[in-house]
Amino acid sequence: MSRSLGIPVKLLHEATGHIVTVEMKSGELYRGSMVECEDNWNCQLESITYTAKDGRVSQLEHVFIRGSKVRFMIIPDMLKNAPMFKRLESRIKGKVHHSVLDGDVLWPCELKLRLQVVE
Structure with a gap:
């Protein structure tokens, strides 16, 4: 059985080095530069703006996000090319x-x- 990566995972890897927004299943938002990502959607961001469910905003240096907790990601429009x-x-x-x-x-x-x- 071949283990080729699907389109969303390939696109996720293409987003490395770009600013992405990650919405968690809990409703929290993280917006920052993607340093690294894995096939299971685990990702590491830096220079993050974190928005809590209640709307409070704070700045974080580094964060590691568990892929199974991600609702969706917004990636740069330029990756369509x-x-x-x-x-x-x-x-x-x-x-x-x-x-x-x-x-x-x-x-x-x-x-x-x-x-x-x-x-």
Whole structure:
């Protein structure tokens, strides 16, 4: 069985060195520069602005976030032009998947993501 990484994990690795915002399942927000990340979404941030659930804001130097506690991450918009998407787009160009349930034509998620950015 091959262990290839999915698109979200690859994109997470591309965000290393950039400013990201992480919302935790508990409602807390961390915004800072991503120093390192792992395939399980564990990540290390530095120069963080932390916003508590009650709205209080504080500054932190370093923080390590457990991936299983992450609700979502906001990454820089510029990563839509990452080389990884160019490779995927060329591989899937022209491929269309048909939905069995509703008969609609569904583009592969990589291309759909790309189209949403352009529209």
